[in-house]
Amino acid sequence: MSASDLSIAQPHPQGADAIQKIGLSLAALGLLVLLVAMAGVTFEQRTLFLSIALGGILVGTVVYASRKYMTQPAGIKNNGVMHKQLTNRGVFGWMIGIFLTGFYVLLYWFPYLFGTGDKTNTGLVALFDPLSNFLNGGKADEYFVYGSVYSLAVLSLGIKFMLKYRNNRYQFTRTLVVILIQLSFAYVIPEILKSLQRPDASFEMDIKNFWPLKFDFFDGDNLNAMRKNGGLGMLFLVAGVLGFTVLAPIITYFTGKRWYCSWVCGCGGLAETAGDSFRQLSSKKLVAWKIERWLIYSVLIFVVIMTAGVLYTYFSGKGEGVSGPLRSAYGFMIGSIFSGVIGVGFYPLMGNRVWCRFGCPMAAYIGLVQRFKSRFRITTNGGQCISCGNCSTYCEQGIDVRWYAQRGQNIVRSSCVGCGICSAVCPRGVLKLENGPEQGRINEDPLLIGLLKQNKD
Amino acid sequence: MAHIVIIGNGISGVTCARLVRKRSDDEITIISSETEHFYARTALMYIYMGHMKYEHTKPYEDNFWKKNNITLVHQYVEKVDAKNKNVTLKNGNSIQYDKLVLACGSKSNVPDIQGKDLLGIQSLYNYQDLQNMEINTKGVKNAVILGGGLIGIEMAEMLLSRNIHVTMLVREVAYWGGILPEEEAKMIGRHIAEHHIDLLLGSELSEIIGNKSGSVKAVKTKKGETIPCEFVGIAIGVGPNVSFLKDSGIEIDRGVLINDHFETNIPDIFAVGDCAQFKEPPAGRKPIEQVWYTGRMHAETLAKTLLGKRTRYQPGPWFNSAKFLDIEYQTYGDVPVKINEDEKGFYWEHDNRKISFRARYHAATGRLLGVNTFGMRLRHGVLENWILNKQNIEYVLSHLADANFDPEFFRTYEEEIIRKFNKENNTQLKTVKKSWKRLLQILNL
Structure with missing residues (x-):
């Protein structure tokens, strides 16, 4: 045994040490609670178990990551990326890909499996009731669960990212911002504001989620809901319109589309944090670039036509027979399958930006500004x-x-x-x-x- | 239509082929025994460490060559027959040429010591070396690296990534002491220690000891120390790979002898890159230039000659870069270990961040001669301009922000650097803010 094996700060550890194993166990315990709840078990002491679940994942991930990175000199940490099952489309990669894909399929088409009830929740959704109640005074639903888990992933794996790239202040700053924006604008603020909305006319309140990424912004229901909610609704309506017409192109002129895609956007935030381990899996072939251009601009054209139809119907009351199916088709094919199931589910197979690269119409739009x-x-x-x-x-x-x-x-x-x-x-x-x-x-x-x-x- | 045959598919051979193809329909054939396609040997270490796979190191997709009508022959050249203008391959085939470009690169130097043929000893230069290293380091716990240059530190980093303990034997009294001034050498030495590499300075190998099965068991230094190890990495430099040209009639010293147009003693035969040796090197340059950039620049120049415009090699100010574990290094102009009497040096180093800046300048005129930085990126175009235009050291230090190439949000050190200079030289220099207007002018955009 050489001296370096005995050192407490062995800078090139292989496998996990005791502290890392504790971290992993904590995270696994948290995950286990979520899985048990997902299997239909309705916990009695929900605050306790939810704390174990969320706290375990957060603390466990941070303990593991800080032990992994802080014991080494700061620098680029890509050793073994191409050798590992997780990051090289190995067994773990496929397993996580299938798990994530399955999760999105259940979320979009079988939400009742999560336990959302009319009067009382059960299972996983019930587990999140205390948190929902704390933030907005109401009970949870499957989208609250999704938002919570999503934010937790951005937070915990974002901290991991910041430790990993602590040698680079651009990376550190950018990730800190993307975490804070996800937690505030995409999660806590909308949940708090929810209690201020009229219960019969609610709209989604992630203020930085602009059309055309937020493709349902101009839906009749959404426009009506904003109109019925007085000042609050008007604020979101004006912000939503000015956001994509004025704000987005102007900032993109000065900084490129990065201000949105990797500093502000929720999809980008998840990709940069939870998806960081998979960035090397994106194809660099010329043919992939060609497919990318065809796909992403098709989606952009699709969303423009679809939205034009929806707005025409909203103002004229006519053409529902065309705009309705267009809107449903977009929601199903692009909104659910592309951005969710494939966009996140395929992280471990096609890289962490599948959606941003091949599908996102917002990325396509400000990408054109960035290019020209x-x-x-x-x-x-x-x-x-x-x-x-x-x-x-x-x-x-x-x-x-x-x-x-x-x-x-x-x-x-x-x-x-x-x-x-x-x-x-x-x-x-x-x-x-x-x-x-x-x-x-x-x-x-x-x-x-x-x-x-x-x-x- | 002439047939241009290029021996070697490294950066020199491939750059030459690409640039000729851009402007001519000549038939082009590249012969290499190393790999079928061009890859960046600068990335060999990253394959071993798992940052990349071999396929990632190929700068062009495999269909690029066919698309550009460049024929690739994956064969070893046995000999060149200059009289009949053909090359003979190992498989017995021969290829006729009208013009021949020798771009056959280097081979690693081997120390002449006892035990050098034992199993588990190797250098790292080509793809085969990488494959051998995979085999030779399997199950290894302790390794010794001989030589403290760039390949030595890369091999050390590679071994660390597999949790192999590394001892480096370096002849000089400081790390890379032949190239780096003392302060920088010491800083890198500290960083090496931080990675738990045993750096033995001022030590030389006397013998490699084997076990019964003919594998490495230990090395012995000239001081008499015995260091147990199962792997020995040889990193004592490279030399031109020209032995196959011995009887070809092409004039050879250490490398293929060439004039400043890359022409050998035989018409229509040229040599570029690591394998070439200038009879009269350009001012301030070495006769054999063995870095990536010079290989590329040789080829850029030769391509013009091959396209009919006979062109002389006129390199600009010297530049290079490297990375020592986590610390990046850049150099522009000349910064030798010892400076002349009519020159002055200025050095700044951060107290604990392993960041440094050194400038060498002419004492009387203040004219900038060269810059070294560690942990700090500089803009190549700006430094080239300053050096070419004999910019004054005082101007350089006050306008350092123009040259800064670190990523956004990084801490800047221009204030600290200038403060130290002011203190040492009794000057009142102030930093000037970065100006895009000046940059556009300097970079000629």
Whole structure:
């Protein structure tokens, strides 16, 4: 046994140590409570068991992660990613993929299995009653459970991410913001505001979830609900319209679409935190890029046509026969199957941004702004690229970053969500996300630095 | 239509082929025995550590070559017949050429010591080395790395990722002492220790000891220490891979001898990259340049000649980069260990963050000659411009923000750096805010 085996700070641990095992056990205990409840068991002492479930997962994950990362010097931690079952489409990867896919299928089409009742809840939903009651004074339903678990995943795995990338202040700051926005704007604030709404006319109150991502914003029911809720409803109506017409394009002009996709958005938040382990699984092939462009712009066109139809029907009262089925088709195919079942369920198989890359109409829309009218770019650093491929491998959006970097070309791509991981994993300091003047931003025929100018054409 | 045959599918050979193909219909054949397709050998370590798979290290998809009408031959070249203009392959086939480009890279140096042929000893340069390393390190608990250069530290990092304890034997009294000034060498030494690598400075290998089955059991240093280990990594540099050219009539010293147009003594035969040796190297350059960037730049220049515009190699200011475990390193211009009498040096290092900045400049004029940074990224174009335009050190330090290339939100150290310089030189320099206007001008955008 060498000295390093005895050291308490062995910087390259293999497997989990005792403290990590305690962390894992805590998280497993929490998960077990959720699974037992999901199996239909209705706990008596719900506050206690819910605390065990949520607290166990949160504390357990943080204990495990801090033990894993804080015992090593800060730096890039991708050792073994391609060797592990979880992160390399192995057995664990497939198991989690099937579990998540199944979860979404149950959530969307068999919600009664979660235990939502007309008067009293049972099972998993009942377990969340105390929390729901605390936040909004009412009982839980399956979407409250979903929102809670979703926020918990962003929080606990977001903290793990921050520990993992603590050497990089861009990553640290961005993740802190995305966690806080998920917890506040997407979870706590809407739940609190819920009690202020009229019970017969409620609408969803995640204020930063803009159309066209929030495709049902212009649904007749939603518009009516906002109109019936006085000032509160008006606030959300105005914010919702100004959000996608004015705010989104203007901020995207200054910072690129990253402000939304990897700093604010809930889907992006989950992808960046819970999905971080799977970013290397996105395909970098040219054919994948081609499929991506066809799919994402089709969805954008679909949502525009669908919404136009819905609005026409809302104002004229006509055309329900066309706009109704269009709206249902979109909700079923895009809203449920694409963004949920595939979007999250396929994390361990196709990478953590399947939805953001191939489907999200919001990403498509501000992506066009980013491509054609924005100050954002990823600058490549002269002649320093060694073509190693870390950047492309870890690009969750499947951009072949290296292709640009090795020819000294700035990366100006509509799909880039500005997560900044390419820059973080680059061993030679070649990539920098930055906002700057439009002049010189797109350099399609770049010159690599290295040779004297007179040696070039 | 000429047939251009390129021996070697590394960065030099492939860059040459690509650039010629862009502007010509010449027939192009690349021959390599290493791998079927071009991959980045700079990423070998990441395959071993599990950051990437082999497929991720290929800069171009496999169908790229066919699409661009570049023929790939996965074979070993046995000999070159310059008189009849053909190369003979190991499988007995021969290929006729009109122009031949030698881009056959390096091979690892082997120390001439007792026990060097035991099992479990190897270098790391090519794909076969990586495959061997997988086999040679299976079940290994202790390893010794010989040599403290870039490949040495990479091998050490690789072994750490498999929980193998590493001892590094370095001849110099400081880590990478031939290249790094003392302060930086010490800082890297501390970082190496932080990763629980035993760094034995000023030590040389005297012998490798084997067990009964012919595998490594231990190494012995010249000081008489015995270090038990089951794996020995040799990282004492590389040299041109030219032995197969011995009887070809091509002039060879250590590498293939070339002029500043990459022309050998035989018409229509050229050499680029690691395997080439300049008869008269460009000012301030070494006769053999063995880094990724120079291989690429050689090829960029030669491609022009092959396309009919005979072009001389004129490299700009030297640059390079590396990563020592978690610390990134960049260098621009020349920063030798010892500076001349008419020059001055300035060094700043953060108290505990392993970040440093060094500049070398001309004492009388203040003209910037070179910069080293650790843990801090700089903009290549800006540094090149400053060095080429003989920018003054005082200007450089006050405008360091223009050169900063760290990610957004990172702490900046320009204030601290300039404070130290002011104190040491009795100056009143102030930092100037980054200006995109200046940047656009400097970068010529």
